[in-house]
Every structure is written in C-alpha cells, then in structure tokens.
Amino acid sequence: MDAKDILGLPKNSLPIPQEKKSRPPKDSQRKPDGISREVYALTGGLAPLMPAIDSSQLKKQPPKDEKITWQWLPFTNSARKDTLQLYHWVRVVNGVPPTGDYSFAKYNKSVDIVKYTDEEYEKYLNDPGWTKEETDQLFDLCQQFDLRFIVIADRFSSSRTVEELKDRYYSVCRAVVVARAPALGDISGNPVVKEPYNVSQEIERKRALSMVLSQTKHQERKDAEVLAEAKKITESRMAAKVAEESELPVPSNAGPESAERASFPGDTVSPSSNVQLPSATVASSALTADNASTLASLRMLRVYLRTYALDQMVQAASSSAGLRTIKRVEQTLQELGVNLKPRVPTKSVCAEHLELRKEILTLLNLQKQLQYKEAEGSSFRDGSYADTPSTPKRPNRGGDQDRTFVPDMSFGGERVGKRDQKRKAPGRLSEAPSSPAQSKRPRKLKASEL
Numbered sequence: 065m066d067a068k069d070i071l072g073l074p075k076n077s078l079p080i081p082q083e084k085k086s087r088p089p090k091d092s093q094r095k096p097d098g099i100s101r102e103v104y105a106l107t108g109g110l111a112p113l114m115p116a117i118d119s120s121q122l123k124k125q126p127p128k129d130e131k132i133t134w135q136w137l138p139f140t141n142s143a144r145k146d147t148l149q150l151y152h153w154v155r156v157v158n159g160v161p162p163t164g165d166y167s168f169a170k171y172n173k174s175v176d177i178v179k180y181t182d183e184e185y186e187k188y189l190n191d192p193g194w195t196k197e198e199t200d201q202l203f204d205l206c207q208q209f210d211l212r213f214i215v216i217a218d219r220f221s222s223s224r225t226v227e228e229l230k231d232r233y234y235s236v237c238r239a240v241v242v243a244r245a246p247a248l249g250d251i252s253g254n255p256v257v258k259e260p261y262n263v264s265q266e267i268e269r270k271r272a273l274s275m276v277l278s279q280t281k282h283q284e285r286k287d288a289e290v291l292a293e294a295k296k297i298t299e300s301r302m303a304a305k306v307a308e309e310s311e312l313p314v315p316s317n318a319g320p321e322s323a324e325r326a327s328f329p330g331d332t333v334s335p336s337s338n339v340q341l342p343s344a345t346v347a348s349s350a351l352t353a354d355n356a357s358t359l360a361s362l363r364m365l366r367v368y369l370r371t372y373a374l375d376q377m378v379q380a381a382s383s384s385a386g387l388r389t390i391k392r393v394e395q396t397l398q399e400l401g402v403n404l405k406p407r408v409p410t411k412s413v414c415a416e417h418l419e420l421r422k423e424i425l426t427l428l429n430l431q432k433q434l435q436y437k438e439a440e441g442s443s444f445r446d447g448s449y450a451d452t453p454s455t456p457k458r459p460n461r462g463g464d465q466d467r468t469f470v471p472d473m474s475f476g477g478e479r480v481g482k483r484d485q486k487r488k489a490p491g492r493l494s495e496a497p498s499s500p501a502q503s504k505r506p507r508k509l510k511a512s513e514l
Contacts, residue, residue: 142172202220
C-alpha cells in the first residue's frame with residue numbers, strides 16, 4: 065500500500081505537475097579587495113566610506129630578511145609625573161624592540177603659567193579686592209586645569225564669577241610681563257599686553273548673547289523686519305550719495321560774456337551756424353551724462369583697477385564720436401608719441417591722459433567745423449545767395465503783374481499772342497503790345513482776291 069492507494073489514485077496515473085515559483089534574482093556584489101569575507105558579511109555588504117588602510121598596503125609583502133614578531137613589553141609615558149609602568153603590544157623587528165618615548169606623549173600639551181615671587185607681588189600685584197591667598201589659589205587652579213575657567217570657578221573657594229577670575233589672572237600676567245621687560249618695545253607684540261582683557265565688555269557680550277538666545281520666534285521675526293528695513297534705508301542713502309557725487313561741478317572760468325552768448329546765440333552766430341549749435345549742446349550734455357553714469361557705476365564697484373576705470377572713461381568720452389573719429393584720435397596720440405594706455409596708470413596720469421583725449425577730440429571737431437565754414441564761404445563767393453544749394457529759388461512774378469490784358473479781337477482765328485506767351489518763361493519780363501493791330505497776324509489772301 066502506497067500513497068496512491070491512500071489517495072485513491074490509479075497506479076498508472078501520471079503525477080500532477082506543479083508550477084515552480086520564480087525566485088527573485090540576487091544582487092551579485094563582488095567583495096572588495098583587501099577585506100575578508102567574514103568582515104564583509106558583518107558590515108552587511110556596505111563598504112566603509114573611508115578605508116582606514118590603503119588596499120595597496122594590504123597586498124604589500126614584508127621583506128624576506130625581516131622577522132616580525134609582536135611582544136608584550138613595558139613602556140613609560142613622559143606626560144606622567146609618577147613612575148607608573150604599563151604594558152602594551154609592540155611590533156618587534158628581528159628581535160630588536162623599539163626605543164624612544166611613548167608615541168602618544170606628544171599630544172600632552174600644557175599652558176605656561178606665569179610665576180611670581182613674594183617681592184613682585186608686594187611691589188606690582190597688590191589689589192584691595194584680592195588677597196594673596198586667593199591669588200595663589202587662582203594660579204594653582206589655572207596650572208592644574210589649563211585655564212579652563214568654568215572648572216576653576218566651580219573649584220574656587222570663594223564665590224567669584226568667571227569674569228572676575230579672568231580679569232584677575234590676566235591683569236597679574238600683564239603686570240608681571242611689563243615689570244620684567246627691559247623696554248616696552250620688546251613686549252609690544254605680546255598678546256597679554258597688546259590686547260588687555262576688558263571685563264565690562266565681556267559682561268555686556270554675555271548679556272547680549274543671553275538675550276539673543278532667549279528670544280521667541282515672534283521677536284526674531286520683528287528683528288528680521290527691522291534689519292531688512294535698515295538695509296533698505298542704507299541702500300537708498302548710499303544711492304543718493306552716489307548720485308550727488310556723480311554730478312559734475314560747473315567750470316569756474318565761465319564768465320558773464322559766455323553766459324550772454326549762451327543766452328542769445330542768434331545775435332553772435334550766423335543763421336547757418338545755428339544749425340550746428342543744438343547738436344554740440346546735445347553732445348556735451350550726453351558726454352556729461354555718460355561721465356556721470358560711468359563714475360556712478362565705478363563707485364558702486366567699491367574696488368576696481370585704475371586701468372579698468374580709464375577704459376570706461378575713455379569709452380564714455382568717445383561714445384558721441386564715430387569710429388573714424390576715434391581712430392583719428394588714436395592716430396594723433398601715436399603721432400605725438402603718447403601710448404594708447406599709460407604705462408604707469410596713477411590717478412594724475414590717467415586724468416591727464418583723459419584730458420588729452422578730450423582736447424584732441426575737440427580739435428578734430430573744430431577742424432571739421434572750419435572745413436564746413438570754408439566750403440560755405442567759397443559757395444558765397446562763387447554765386448549769389450539765391451544760387452546757393454541751401455536757399456530755395458523763388459520765381460519772379462513781376463512779368464505777370466506788369467502784363468496788360470489783351471482782348472481777343474479776331475473772329476474764328478487764334479488768340480492774340482498765344483504762341484508768344486508760350487515761348488516766354490514765367491519769370492521773364494515781357495512787354496505788352498502797344499495796340500491790338502500790332503498783335504494780329506497778317507490775314508491770308510483768298511484765291512479770288514489774287
């Protein structure tokens with residue numbers, strides 16, 4: 065009797081196939097080099113962020129002629145003042161133990177505390193608020209706890225604050241250092257003398273710090289709003305100050321005559337030159353505005369190279385001029401033997417260089433105006449004022465006014481003087497006929513009359 069008999073299945077029946085469940089694929093992570101399988105399994109498959117030992121050192125084999133052993137040997141620590149002897153494992157090469165001080169003794173750092181004598185205390189260190197016993201105890205605790213004044217205040221016998229202990233310690237150190245120095249210049253760089261301890265400032269600092277740390281969220285928001293408003297006010301004042309400084313002053317050599325000329329340009333300048341006057345005024349005003357904007361932008365930078373400032377000022381001064389004019393300015397500088405950029409760009413040199421460029425630009429403009437005036441004068445000499453290109457021609461209508469009306473006396477014939485009127489120009493004077501008979505054409509003879 066088998067399982068098929070128990071289940072009532074025929075013996076020749078095939079077994080029921082069962083579906084195999086698919087297993088999720090395992091993430092195959094390769095073990096890093098230099099780490100044992102056990103350690104890698106303990107870390108959960110995660111390698112440390114920073115390896116303690118380089119992997120190349122793990123594969124490095126020791127020299128064959130060296131025999132390395134680890135021995136349990138005693139050692140002494142120079143940082144300890146007692147004769148305590150401890151043991152640790154030491155790497156011994158070829159049976160020779162290492163010599164020297166304990167490797168961690170170099171981390172034992174201590175503060176050099178000033179020592180004073182009884183004579184120095186009576187002469188320089190007397191204080192009505194402190195006794196000699198309290199001062200001695202203070203310096204002993206400073207030596208023991210390495211100037212950890214929080215611990216010193218906790219261990220001090222009398223009720224002294226941390227600020228009082230600091231003030232007494234640093235005042236004594238400063239007095240001893242000054243008394244022992246042969247000259248004050250030798251100790252001018254000493255921190256105790258250079259930056260004395262200010263007890264009132266320290267108390268105020270801690271009070272302000274405690275107020276800041278004890279603020280609520282509402283108070284912090286109000287403080288932030290006040291600081292933001294103060295920043296806006298500061299920026300607006302700074303912008304107003306820059307705008308005031310950027311305004312260029314009026315030259316002092318401008319007398320009343322120049323003011324009168326500027327007020328009445330029509331009395332001293334010809335009509336043809338009045339056309340050029342507004343453009344020059346606009347150019348000068350544009351140049352002043354460019355200089356003001358350039359100065360304002362440079363002041364906003366706070367820190368800039370003087371060569372950069374010179375380039376900006378040259379561009380602002382040449383902004384109203386064309387490319388050909390700028391090239392002529394540079395060509396003039398080269399003819400004068402002046403560098404396009406100063407070799408020593410000091411403030412005075414840059415100012416003189418910029419002034420020279422402005423004078424050359426003014427000279428070129430004056431030469432251009434002179435050429436225009438010479439051409440205008442030559443045109444006046446060659447022809448009349450009406451023949452100049454700038455003056456429009458007006459037709460002479462005197463002939464139309466003087467011409468008399470001639471009635472049409474012919475019957476069926478052409479108008480009198482029609483062809484003659486067409487031949488005459490409208491601006492030319494024509495004499496009127498003396499009588500109607502003179503203006504008639506001779507009549508053609510008929511064949512019967514011949």
